[in-house]
Amino acid sequence: MNIPVVLITGGLTGIGRAAAVAFAKKGAKVVVAGRRDEVGKELVKELRSFGSEAEFIHADVRKEDDVRSMVDKTVARFGRLDVAVNNAATEGQVGPITDQTAETFAATFETNVLGVVLSMKHEVRVMQPQGSGSIINISSTYGHRGAAYASIYVGAKHAVEGITKSVALELAKTGIRVNAVAPGPTDTGMLTRFAGTAESKAALQKQVPLDRLGLSEEIADGIVFIGSDGAKWITGEILNVDGGMTAN
Amino acid sequence: MAKLANKTALVTGASRGIGRATALALAAAGARVIIHYGRNADEAKTVVDQIRATGGRADAVAADLAAPDGAHVLAAQVRNLIGNRLDIFVSNAGISKAAPVESITVKDFDDLFAVNVRAPYFLLQQLLPILGEGGSVVFVSSLGARAAVGTLSAYAATKGAIDTLVKYFAAALGPNAVAPGVIDTDMSNFTKTEEGRATVQGMQALKRIGQPGDVASVIAFLASDDARWITGDTIHVDGGSKL
Numbered sequence: 446m447n448i449p450v451v452l453i454t455g456g457l458t459g460i461g462r463a464a465a466v467a468f469a470k471k472g473a474k475v476v477v478a479g480r481r482d483e484v485g486k487e488l489v490k491e492l493r494s495f496g497s498e499a500e501f502i503h504a505d506v507r508k509e510d511d512v513r514s515m516v517d518k519t520v521a522r523f524g525r526l527d528v529a530v531n532n533a534a535t536e537g538q539v540g541p542i543t544d545q546t547a548e549t550f551a552a553t554f555e556t557n558v559l560g561v562v563l564s565m566k567h568e569v570r571v572m573q574p575q576g577s578g579s580i581i582n583i584s585s586t587y588g589h590r591g592a593a594y595a596s597i598y599v600g601a602k603h604a605v606e607g608i609t610k611s612v613a614l615e616l617a618k619t620g621i622r623v624n625a626v627a628p629g630p631t632d633t634g635m636l637t638r639f640a641g642t643a644e645s646k647a648a649l650q651k652q653v654p655l656d657r658l659g660l661s662e663e664i665a666d667g668i669v670f671i672g673s674d675g676a677k678w679i680t681g682e683i684l685n686v687d688g689g690m691t692a693n
Numbered sequence: 694m695a696k697l698a699n700k701t702a703l704v705t706g707a708s709r710g711i712g713r714a715t716a717l718a719l720a721a722a723g724a725r726v727i728i729h730y731g732r733n734a735d736e737a738k739t740v741v742d743q744i745r746a747t748g749g750r751a752d753a754v755a756a757d758l759a760a761p762d763g764a765h766v767l768a769a770q771v772r773n774l775i776g777n778r779l780d781i782f783v784s785n786a787g788i789s790k791a792a793p794v795e796s797i798t799v800k801d802f803d804d805l806f807a808v809n810v811r812a813p814y815f816l817l818q819q820l821l822p823i824l825g826e827g828g829s830v831v832f833v834s835s836l837g838a839r840a841a842v843g844t845l846s847a848y849a850a851t852k853g854a855i856d857t858l859v860k861y862f863a864a865a866l867g868p869n870a871v872a873p874g875v876i877d878t879d880m881s882n883f884t885k886t887e888e889g890r891a892t893v894q895g896m897q898a899l900k901r902i903g904q905p906g907d908v909a910s911v912i913a914f915l916a917s918d919d920a921r922w923i924t925g926d927t928i929h930v931d932g933g934s935k936l
Contacts, residue, residue, distance in 0.1 A: 610936045617898030617933055654864030655924060663922035670914050678907030680898055680933035685926045689863035692925025 450523040450605040451672070452476045453505050454564055455533030457484045459633035460583065463661035464530050464668045469497035471669065473528070498523070499520040506533045506560030511535070516567040525575055526673040529568040533559045533685035536599050536639040551598055557601035558608070565612055567595070569621065576620045576682045579672045580611050582681060584627040586690045602627075606683055613681030622680040624671050629687025630660040695723030696917045701775050705729040705758065705767070705816070706786030708736035710878035711833060711912075714749070715783055715903035716740055718913040721817025724781060725750040726773055731757060731786065754922070756936050758786050758812035759804060762846075768819030779823045784813040789848045789880050809851035811887045814858065817866070825873045829916040830868035832859055833925050838872060840935040843883070856927050863925025869915045874931025876903045907932075 451468045455461040457476030465477045469492040475481055477492070477499070479485050485501030492499035500522055504515040519526055537553030538545070547658070551658055561582050572578030574679055587595060588602035613623035630649040640646035667686035671678055685691040703721045706712040717728045717740070726744060726750055730737035737753040744751035752774055758769035770782040771779065787809045790801050813832060824830070836842055837849030837855050853871070859870045875883045875893045883889035884902055894900055908921070908930045914920055 471846075498800075588852040613933050614936055616896050618900060655867070655922075656864075657924050669924060670919060675910035675914055677910075678899070678903050678930050678932050679911065679928070681936040682933075683927050684923070684928065686920055686922050689867075689925035692860035692863040 447543035448472060448474055448477070449527035449535045450474045450512065450519065450525050451528040452478065452526055452568070453532055454478045454504065454515075454520050454528040454560070456503065456530075457481055457488055459635055460628060460631060460661045460664045461530065461532040462488065463529070464532065465492060465493070465499075467662065467665040467669050468528070469495045469499060469679055471542065471550045472497060474498045474503055474523050478506075478515050479533075480505055481567050499573045503512050506564055507555045512563040512567050513538045516571055518671045520571050526568060526571050528579045528581070529564065530583065530672070533560050533637075534583065536635050537601070539595055539598065539639055539641065541594055542596050545597055552600050553597045553603075556600070558604045561605055561608065565623070569612075569616065572621050578621040580612075580621065580623045581668055581672055582623070584609070584625040585682050586627055586629045586685070586687050588625065589691065595639070595689050607652055609683070611637055617680060622677070624663065624676070624679060624681065625683045626667050626671060627685050627686075627687065627691070628659055629690035630652055630658050631664055638642050652690055652693060653687070654693050657688065657689045659686065696919075697781070697913075698723035700724045700780040700916075701727070701729045701778065702781035702783065702916065703729065703771055703779060703820070704785055705782040706731070708733040708740060711816040711873065711876060711905045711908045712783070712785040713740050714909035715912045717744065717783060718906070719781065719783075719916060720747070720749040720751060720907040722913055723916070724916075725775075727755040727774060728896060729750070729767060729786065732756055741790075759807050761807075764812045764815035764858060765819055768788060769817060771820070772823060777823050778823055778825050780828050781821055782817070782820055782824060782828070782830045783833070783916070784816060784831070784913055786812065786834065787851075787880075789845065791844050791882050793844050793850070794846055799882045802847050803852050805847050806854075808852045809848070811909040813855065815864075824866070827918075828867075829919070830862075830866055831846070831912050831918070832857075832870040834872040836874040836929065836931045836934050838874055839929070842896070859927060860925050867924040869920070869923055869925070870927040871908055871911050871915065872927050872931065873908045873928045874903055874934040875931075876905060876908060896934050897931065898936060901932070903932055
């Protein structure tokens with residue numbers, strides 16, 4: 446198989462960064478997109494040290510012009526787009542429903558839902574003429590479970606799973622597969638912000654049957670697989686990489 | 694890249710279909726594979742020969758998993774053959790019966806549950822002492838466990854039981870399941886007629902008939918260290934059926 450071209454949004458930290466490293470170590474051509482140029486340039490140096498051709502593209506997934514340009518620049522640089530990991534997300538404002546406002550709702554849904562929709566729209570635009578492609582949206586255990594005080598985040602991730610299945614159906618005849626990976630609590634900066642306190646982080650861990658937090662690298666291995674030919678008969682699937690949390 | 698080098702695997706029902714493809718995939722990734730079969734000694738030998746011909750290691754063992762002590766007999770044979778360490782257990786052997794509820798007999802029902810639920814349950818129990826730390830267990834479930842498909846009610850109920858067991862064992866044993874949709878094997882009636890194939894196309898997103906290798910590659914992934922944080926999950930390998 447030709448060397449795949451992989452685009453990762455929110456690719457500078459946490460799970461997105463680990464996915465970039467995992468794909469780069471497998472020799473893929475990797476584009477990481479994000480908002481912090483200095484961090485992006487440093488990451489590209491690291492990815493190239495694995496022998497991968499890598500680029501950073503500045504993009505804010507809430508802005509369609511950014512997303513269109515992100516995809517076009519990827520294709521201009523590498524000629525095609527084989528795997529897209531729509532990972533950019535925010536934990537938003539965690540708290541009781543009575544504290545939520547139109548603004549807190551919009552802030553979370555713009556990145557976590559609109560960002561995924563716009564990303565898919567433009568990724569599909571270039572994948573359709575290729576007749577192939579694999580899109581992986583990053584959901585969460587909270588894409589199919591509830592959580593007190595996280596209603597907006599949970600609602601946004603539920604939306605991601607429904608949209609994933611719908612677009613999978615829509616694109617099935619085109620040769621493009623669309624799946625989601627749903628991590629459980631993973632040891633990242635976002636989890637620390639989401640949990641707020643050490644006690645609340647420990648409580649999240651207790652919900653994981655394997656009784657520890659997941660590692661970004663472990664989620665990345667699931668992402669790499671579902672993007673690969675080994676998963677060519679899987680579409681519309683939500684792959685739980687969560688230490689058993691969904692089963693619990 | 695021998696991902697499963699130095700690993701030993703047992704695949705039940707490995708003389709044909711998904712089991713055969715799985716045995717070949719695990720062997721290709723470097724594992725030593727025990728090929729369990731029920732009656733098809735010649736076909737099992739062919740799989741063993743095929744693996745050995747490419748430099749792999751494989752042995753065949755026979756056991757009747759419909760018998761009450763079938764799982765115990767097989768586990769004892771496996772332990773005799775490989776000693777005290779099994780890394781990968783793929784519970785694939787299964788039987789199917791397509792018939793409306795009016796014509797399912799008690800014997801049909803009992804046979805289905807004996808082979809598809811009782812045998813995997815007790816095989817897992819009997820293999821526990823030799824399933825090493827970091828061992829992988831993969832059950833084969835079915836699309837039928839998640840949504841009604843044809844007249845497979847009793848068969849589908851056995852697969853629902855498998856999905857439940859996978860959840861219960863998540864913390865202690867780290868098992869997963871794959872749930873294939875319609876796959877082109879001897880077991881599937883759907884792939885043998887024009888009408889059946891049309892039904893499949895109607896419920897699937899992807900428009901071809903799934904092949905055993907499509908499922909085997911997912912089982913090989915679940916058996917590898919790359920899937921170490923996936924447990925208690927049932928992966929649907931069905932071309933996007935009944936989404």
